[in-house]
Amino acid sequence: MSTSFRSLPVASLQERYRSAEWRGAIFRDILLHELTQFPEPTTLDIGCGHGFDADMDVQTVLGKASARYIGVEPDTEIPLNSLFTETHRCFFEDAAIEPHSVDLAFSCMVLEHLEHPQKFWDKLHEVLRPNGVFWGFTIDARSYFPYISLAFEKSGLKDAYLNALHGKRGEARYENYPVFYRSNSPRHVQALGKNFQSLSYINFTRVGQLDFYYPKPLQWIGRSIDRGLLLLDLPGNIFAVRAVK
Numbered sequence: 558m559s560t561s562f563r564s565l566p567v568a569s570l571q572e573r574y575r576s577a578e579w580r581g582a583i584f585r586d587i588l589l590h591e592l593t594q595f596p597e598p599t600t601l602d603i604g605c606g607h608g609f610d611a612d613m614d615v616q617t618v619l620g621k622a623s624a625r626y627i628g629v630e631p632d633t634e635i636p637l638n639s640l641f642t643e644t645h646r647c648f649f650e651d652a653a654i655e656p657h658s659v660d661l662a663f664s665c666m667v668l669e670h671l672e673h674p675q676k677f678w679d680k681l682h683e684v685l686r687p688n689g690v691f692w693g694f695t696i697d698a699r700s701y702f703p704y705i706s707l708a709f710e711k712s713g714l715k716d717a718y719l720n721a722l723h724g725k726r727g728e729a730r731y732e733n734y735p736v737f738y739r740s741n742s743p744r745h746v747q748a749l750g751k752n753f754q755s756l757s758y759i760n761f762t763r764v765g766q767l768d769f770y771y772p773k774p775l776q777w778i779g780r781s782i783d784r785g786l787l788l789l790d791l792p793g794n795i796f797a798v799r800a801v802k
């Protein structure tokens with residue numbers, strides 16, 4: 558399995574994350590680097606509601622770097638960026654996108670929500686052109702966070718906990734879409750993306766990566782765990798996958 562990133566400076570991107578830079582800016586730079594290989598890119602933003610990592614400006618930058626910018630968003634309550642040249646208000650798996658038409662597809666914080674990821678990966682293969690590229694930015698299933706997140710979700714406490722910490726869902730924070738973490742590790746993706754010519758992965762980690770989920774007085778707990786993970790060279794919370802058709 559190739560681990561080619563097309564001269565992407567992976568170590569320096571990981572270092573930027575480690576120095577507490579916002580992940581959205583790092584993901585944006587990965588996509589802008591990828592877009593340079595396509596003269597008139599058709600770009601597909603899967604789960605495009607709320608912008609890119611909840612930022613409309615970054616989404617606009619990505620749209621302006623594309624000749625065609627297709628957005629897919631099943632949550633019809635979310636208004637979409639006016640920059641899209643084509644939108645599909647449905648699950649990506651059901652979207653009527655022309656086969657073999659997309660140069661670069663990406664999803665930011667979407668893969669963790671897929672209950673049936675094989676359908677998603679098959680659809681990706683269908684819509685990408687030969688040598689087209691997919692980047693997925695998501696949560697790493699090898700870190701401890703998904704286990705806690707799933708336990709909170711199953712116990713019915715997740716919403717109440719996040720409401721208490723960060724305000725009502727959909728107002729002060731993302732809607733609490735169900736999570737499955739089934740497309741979120743190299744092992745998952747190798748099984749799902751068998752028909753792609755290459756699959757490569759990056760893990761991002763840092764001290765304080767889960768501060769958002771701890772009440773301030775308890776953030777030291779998460780930070781101590783992060784230090785331990787770094788010391789043992791274990792994967793952190795963010796997983797990025799690059800797939801080439």
Ligand SMILES: C[S@@+](CC[C@H](N)C(=O)[O-])C[C@H]1O[C@@H](n2cnc3c(N)ncnc32)[C@H](O)[C@@H]1O
Pocket residue numbers: 603604605606607608609610611612629630631632647648649650664665666667670671677731734
């Ligand atoms: C956590 S939000 C992330 C939104 C945006 N990508 C961002 O970076 O801010 C997850 C989004 O994925 C969308 N989504 C979930 N399953 C999807 C699917 N199968 N196809 C397309 N979008 C999906 C949800 O409706 C939601 O807007």
